[in-house]
Amino acid sequence: MKISDKDVAYVADLAHLELTQEERIRFLRDLNSILEYVDRLNELDTSHAQPMAQMEGLQGATLDSSREDILEGLRKSLPHDIALANAPDSDGTFFRVPKVIER
Amino acid sequence: MDLQSLTIDAARAAIQERRTTAFALAEDFYLRIEKQDPEIGAYLTLSKDRALTKAAEIDALAAKGEKLPPLGGVPVAIKDVMATRDVRTTAGSKMLGNYVPPYDCTAVARMESAGAVVLGKLNCDEFAMGSSNENSAWRPVRNPRDLSRVPGGSSGGSAAAVTANMAVATLGSDTGGSIRQPASFCGVVGLMPTYGRVSRYGLIAFASSLDRIGPLAKTVTDAALVLRTIAGRDPMDSTSADVPIPDYVAELEKPVEGLKLGVPKEYFGEGLDGEVRKSVEAAIQKLAKSGCEIVPISLPHTKYAIPTYYIVATAEASSNLARFDGVRYGYRASDAHSLSEMYRRSRDQGFGPEVKRRIMLGTYALSAGYYDAYYLKAQKVRTLLAQDFALAFNKVDAIVTPTSPTPAFKLGEKVDDPLAMYLADIFTVTANLAGIPGISVPCGETKEKLPIGLQILGKHFDEATILRVGGAVEQN
Numbered sequence: 001m002k003i004s005d006k007d008v009a010y011v012a013d014l015a016h017l018e019l020t021q022e023e024r025i026r027f028l029r030d031l032n033s034i035l036e037y038v039d040r041l042n043e044l045d046t047s048h049a050q051p052m053a054q055m056e057g058l059q060g061a062t063l064d065s066s067r068e069d070i071l072e073g074l075r076k077s078l079p080h081d082i083a084l085a086n087a088p089d090s091d092g093t094f095f096r097v098p099k100v101i102e103r
Numbered sequence: 104m105d106l107q108s109l110t111i112d113a114a115r116a117a118i119q120e121r122r123t124t125a126f127a128l129a130e131d132f133y134l135r136i137e138k139q140d141p142e143i144g145a146y147l148t149l150s151k152d153r154a155l156t157k158a159a160e161i162d163a164l165a166a167k168g169e170k171l172p173p174l175g176g177v178p179v180a181i182k183d184v185m186a187t188r189d190v191r192t193t194a195g196s197k198m199l200g201n202y203v204p205p206y207d208c209t210a211v212a213r214m215e216s217a218g219a220v221v222l223g224k225l226n227c228d229e230f231a232m233g234s235s236n237e238n239s240a241w242r243p244v245r246n247p248r249d250l251s252r253v254p255g256g257s258s259g260g261s262a263a264a265v266t267a268n269m270a271v272a273t274l275g276s277d278t279g280g281s282i283r284q285p286a287s288f289c290g291v292v293g294l295m296p297t298y299g300r301v302s303r304y305g306l307i308a309f310a311s312s313l314d315r316i317g318p319l320a321k322t323v324t325d326a327a328l329v330l331r332t333i334a335g336r337d338p339m340d341s342t343s344a345d346v347p348i349p350d351y352v353a354e355l356e357k358p359v360e361g362l363k364l365g366v367p368k369e370y371f372g373e374g375l376d377g378e379v380r381k382s383v384e385a386a387i388q389k390l391a392k393s394g395c396e397i398v399p400i401s402l403p404h405t406k407y408a409i410p411t412y413y414i415v416a417t418a419e420a421s422s423n424l425a426r427f428d429g430v431r432y433g434y435r436a437s438d439a440h441s442l443s444e445m446y447r448r449s450r451d452q453g454f455g456p457e458v459k460r461r462i463m464l465g466t467y468a469l470s471a472g473y474y475d476a477y478y479l480k481a482q483k484v485r486t487l488l489a490q491d492f493a494l495a496f497n498k499v500d501a502i503v504t505p506t507s508p509t510p511a512f513k514l515g516e517k518v519d520d521p522l523a524m525y526l527a528d529i530f531t532v533t534a535n536l537a538g539i540p541g542i543s544v545p546c547g548e549t550k551e552k553l554p555i556g557l558q559i560l561g562k563h564f565d566e567a568t569i570l571r572v573g574g575a576v577e578q579n
Contacts (some may be wrong), residue, residue: 017462054311
């Protein structure tokens with residue numbers, strides 16, 4: 001077993017998930033089975049391989065994933081009412097959420 | 104109008120020559136959807152107002168005798184992971200059940216600017232995570248070729264809609280095989296372009312270093328036409344590349360004679376279904392007869408592709424899906440008393456089991472103490488996988504393989520075994536990891552009449568060659 005039920009609870013917490021008891025048992029089993037399979041990566045010597053985090057330097061391509069900030073000609077922001085239209089709860093000006101600070 | 108044989112050019116020509124109208128054609132398709140789709144489940148939302156308004160616009164052009172744009176009046180449909188302004192976009196998830204985007208995905212906007220009539224939004228696995236379409240929060244899609252079987256995933260609705268003649272062509276997305284595998288299962292053409300070829304602005308992100316948008320269509324020519332429409336630099340997506348776009352349709356005219364095609368032995372080993380092997384090998388033989396040189400090659404790290412993929416993809420997904428918190432849009436749990444409880448319960452209730460499983464795996468792989476062992480390790484193996492292809496493409500012009508190790512499997516067959524489901528992508532994830540383009544083209548059927556797909560992989564930004572080889576397979 002690579003991970004324990006404690007790990008599952010910890011990771012769920014990091015991921016902002018609550019999970020039912022049933023789901024925790026299920027994911028404990030699934031994650032262990034998947035991670036066991038992933039272990040085959042350790043057969044490979046990767047000491048000379050650079051990590052590939054994203055596609056860059058593709059042949060002939062200019063991927064300007066880093067660029068200067070645009071100072072002028074910015075697109076207009078969404079109008080207020082449209083930006084709030086999909087909100088589960090709003091007061092017309094702000095998004096509304098449950099109380100953050102207990103008094 | 105015979106919808107079954109209707110291609111993009113045929114539809115446009117019929118409208119241009121006033122043999123039908125775009126409006127009547129759209130209505131024909133809606134009628135067909137109404138009749139066929141209840142048993143298939145390809146559509147989640149119909150955008151009739153938008154479609155018929157566009158159709159009327161095209162008809163006005165045709166009535167004036169003006170030349171129609173390349174997709175003028177052609178009925179198409181869009182996988183529900185692409186934002187459509189004022190048309191509900193759910194990503195197959197309860198999390199976005201009521202989400203109505205205020206803007207259009209660039210690929211969709213380009214289809215419409217080229218005259219396409221967007222009929223509606225297509226079912227898919229939740230957040231494009233799945234290989235069978237059984238992970239849709241709404242309903243599974245059934246394979247129109249055999250209703251007891253899955254259409255593949257995650258773009259199952261996009262493939263099923265084309266096969267069942269409920270759209271002339273569709274857009275799908277491919278993170279680990281999600282265009283090519285369903286295309287193969289449903290017997291249509293599915294093209295995943297090079298990373299950077301098509302803007303992803305407005306695509307609901309799954310794994311940003313892997314995600315692509317591409318067409319599913321009845322013919323290679325139609326796939327080429329759609330690619331030409333959606334390809335190219337977009338200032339709204341900094342990962343879209345500024346690379347010249349060839350005339351893909353004209354390129355199809357070139358002969359395949361003299362092309363060197365690599366056949367990697369790792370794609371023909373254990374686990375490959377006998378009938379799939381026979382059919383793919385026969386298709387390769389025919390390509391040899393058409394004058395292609397067949398070159399045996401090796402891609403030695405292939406067996407590490409699935410474990411690499413499921414670490415990289417889930418790590419990126421866990422980060423991308425962190426945005427769903429029930430505050431600005433999307434599902435919010437109603438029973439929460441504090442902010443943190445609201446986040447957790449909204450995510451718990453809004454996400455389905457496979458999405459949660461992947462968020463858990465990805466969060467674990469990125470967590471302190473495991474980052475180096477899993478995420479960093481997978482990134483390094485990814486480099487080796489990409490090098491396999493770079494070396495192979497020094498010797499060959501394209502690589503031919505089966506798209507999937509098996510034909511379409513039965514609904515329910517793999518739902519209880521996530522690892523077995525992940526292995527359905529074994530021949531497709533490699534191209535996503537390496538950033539190269541791939542296409543699946545029908546190359547035969549099993550005894551049970553299930554479609555089989557041949558996959559053709561190409562060099563970065565060389566969609567023209569794989570389309571050309573695909574065209575030759577289609578001719579044969």
